[in-house]
Amino acid sequence: MTPKPPWHGPHAADQTQRPDPSGSTRCGARSPGRHPTLTSSETAAELVAQAQAVLLDFDGPICSVFAGYRAHEVAAEIMKRAAAAGYALRPDDSDDPISVYKATTGMDPDVIAVVEDALVEEASTALSRTEPHPGIPDRVRQLHTAGHRLVIVTNNGGGRVSAFINRHGLADQVEKVIGRDARRPSLLKPSPDSILRALAYLDLPPEHGVFVGDSTSDVDAGHAAGLPVVGYANKPGKDQRLRDAGADAIITSMGDLVLTLRPRTLRPCPAAGDA
Incomplete structure (x- = not known):
């Protein structure tokens, strides 16, 4: 497949090269690229296990904003x-x-x-009128308990998403909600703007994070920001679209993110020249 060109937009100059999935860009972590027998769900779980921060899209992974309200x-x-x-x-x-x-x-x-x-x-x-998808509060708490920093990155308004998170008892687990930049539709995903703002807030380089989203624009935005992207195929046909867009792994259940979770132990990276 011919590689997709980088996103061209207001923050194109800010793009960071994506980590090589076949190399070890994460200190002390195994790369899914070294395990060709892993399923896509297992690859997703590995990407999450390696990440300090898990960035989550809202509409799709967390809830369906217009469920029951067509x-x-x-x-x-x-x-x-x-x-x-x-x-x-x-x-x-x-x-x-x-x-x-x-x-x-x-x-x-x-x-x-x-x-x-x-x-x-x-x-x-x-x-x-909307509730989190069944099991999502538990998945969010599992990710938080395992030591991951959680940020929601959404094209929806940040204030209303924050109110939703508070109302459903997830404010202690979700560190930050990064919503759209008001009156600036050009910065909606697939622009990487909101993801870059999330990384700036976290003060982390992209190789220490992973983004989970359910649309091709999520894949494009995550990659433009330098993050690996887990595609959430929550509807028939989405898996192929996400795969064609270049998602690094595909899941059909948010529970797949926590298949191999255990409390994270952060170790310092070896000094240059150390092996």
Whole structure:
């Protein structure tokens, strides 16, 4: 497969080269690339076990934001409001509210404001009705107990996602929520902006983290930021799309992330020249 070109956007110059999956870029850690018999789920568990920080997408891995509040109806409502204000949008996916907002990239700030305000209102209602996926609170606690720093990186609004995390008792485990940069749709994933902000907050290089997401834009964003990416195939057909996008491992259950977890023991890297 021909390698995909790096993401070109406002932070393209900030990109860090991805760790070589066949080498040992993590101090004291084994590389999944040295274990060709591992399944994709086992590879995902190895990537997580090696990481100091686990960055998680929100909509998909943690919950379904518009579950019980149909996404295509929300997208249609947002487009209707934009049209009423005199703005015609042409999203890549007219059934996806985030795609509708992303379609305002490069448009007048007034258009962006109208659409984002409508998105915030609809997402707030949706999140008030949504629960974490079954088992997710336990998976999050297992990751935290094993010594991983957890950050949610999302195209949704950070404040409302933080409120969701608080409401469901996960604030002690999730260290930070990095949401979209308001009024800047060009910085939504697949831009690496939110992931780079997460790494800056953590004060960690990308080789000490892993990103878990359920979309091809998550894969592109994670790789553009220099992170290995675990693709979460939570719907039929997603596994192939994530694989084609270059995900480093594919899982069909978030429980696969904790297959081999044990408390992490951080050891100092050997000095240069030591073996």
